[in-house]
Amino acid sequence: MTFYRLILMLLLPFLLMGAGWRRLRGRAVGGEIAERLALRSGSRDRPLWLHGASNGEITSARWLVEEILARDPSLRILISCNNPTARQMVRGWGIPRTEAVLAPWDTLGATRRFLARWQPRALLVLENELWPERIASCAANGIPVLAIGARLSEGSARNWRRVAPALLRRTLARIDWLSAQDEESERRFVAAGLPRERLGPRLVLKAGVRPAAVAPPFPAPPRA
Template sequence: MTIYRLIMALLLPALVAGALWRRLRGHGASHELAERLALRGRGTAPVIWMHGASNGEIASARWLIEEILARDDRLEVLVSCNNPTARAMVAAWALPQVRSVLAPWDTRGAVRRFLRRWRPRALLVLENELWPERIAGCAAEGVPVLAIAARLSERSARSWARLAPGLLRRTLDQLAWLSAQDAASERRLVAAGLPQDRLGPRLVLKAGVAGASPAEPPFPAPPRARCLLAASTHDGEDAAVLDAFLAARAQFDLLVIAPRHPQRGPAIAALATARGLAAGLRSRGEGATGPVYVADTLGEMGLWYALCGTTFIGGTLVAKGGHTPFEPIAAGSALVHGPSVHNFAEIFAALDASGGAVPVTGEADLAPALNGLSPERQARLAAVAARLPQRADPRPILDALDRLARRPG
């Protein structure tokens, strides 16, 4: 821990300089530096602190926030995140008793100030956000830390084992309770030092997300079975999806590409134009005047899942581990995915085994897979996927929180 603290202390001037530079350039909020150093904000009601990396993790935990507040309406949930976009997303929810801040940097001083300002009753960390100083600081102050849907990939486990096995062991030992996302992560976490008696039931956060609310599309759309969505794509996937769409025009009239990082929207539109496909951009308020629509905004995935009868899951043709299949399943959209699915290995294995999704081994297989998706096959795939057990049970988390976070005031 001493070496980690020294590294973070040496990094702090660069972090401060970066925040000041972003502010000068107009790319950072005026409060960024104060929040990162925990120089502003103060709790009034009893606070549960929840930390997630970014939009996806935090959006997937909204249902859990609502469950926490429904069980005890005296609480306030403070959501911290690593970027201003996620902070703004939480603020836009306008949920009573929910506040959002940028997470304090993982330095001893910032963490101490944060804990003393907000005085949380517990910290809930989402997925793989196991920051050593925050967890150590909570342990020192008697604040229980619960890891929710924790993930530890094989690659991350090897990196920790090579670089800082003692730091990971100490961090895991300071957790009060942990729910792993899958059996493989659970095994790795226990092998890395998590005490067996801290384990709770496994949980996939995104399995708790409710189905998409009905919404009117922003433009006249073809029939649902003629619309294809490429959801949360990464660089290296869009060209393959566009080529496969071109080869599958007998089945699909409209391709909606929703990139994982919206700033890539113009580049994706240029890829479409280079293939002779007119593309509209959501960020510019354009309609779908051509066969390609780039949904380069945040917070609207439910709309696109509801619009499209088939969803290609992004992050599966490149080595990103794939994104959530739960939301398109809830919306009744048929699934197609590539080979990289380790983020959701168990549900993808169940989908493939039951015939609830179409797996492809690479770019060359994508067009034939799409060509085989008649409206009838889309409906069958969606029906099979919907029969798989998916809904996350909040009770183990809420019970653990009730048991561990009993503090006066």
């Protein structure tokens, strides 16, 4: 984890330069750097944090967002994504009790500030968005991590084995519940370090199905 944090620290100036360059070219959106570094304040009503990479992943989970909100009228959902287009798309949905933001960069500082500002009750990640710092910080703060429609291709598994097998093993060991897309991904996750007892039923989000059997075990809201 130390090496991963060092790499992210070294990458941070380039991420900032990229955001600055987009701003100079008129392609940046308001508050991009502040959101990426988690410098903006957030609500402390303990939302469920759902993260997806971009438009496709998040669109595929819209039904899940609506179903979760219907089950708990007091719950709010914070939806984070990796690009401004997806953020704008979610805001355009106009779904009550949701808020869309850009995901914090996976640095220790940005992740800690994000968790302190939003205080999510759980993190729900879509498909292959398994960011080590994000998951480690959630685990350290007692925030459950659930993965929905997760996939791990043979190529990705091979790259992890070559570059950072221990980092992947520790990351998977911190996931509380995982629903894989297919049997092969399931097998690779377990081989890479996911405890088998944390596997849930398989689910392909983009298939658009709503099987009640795969509803993840969300934590109960805190009692007054």
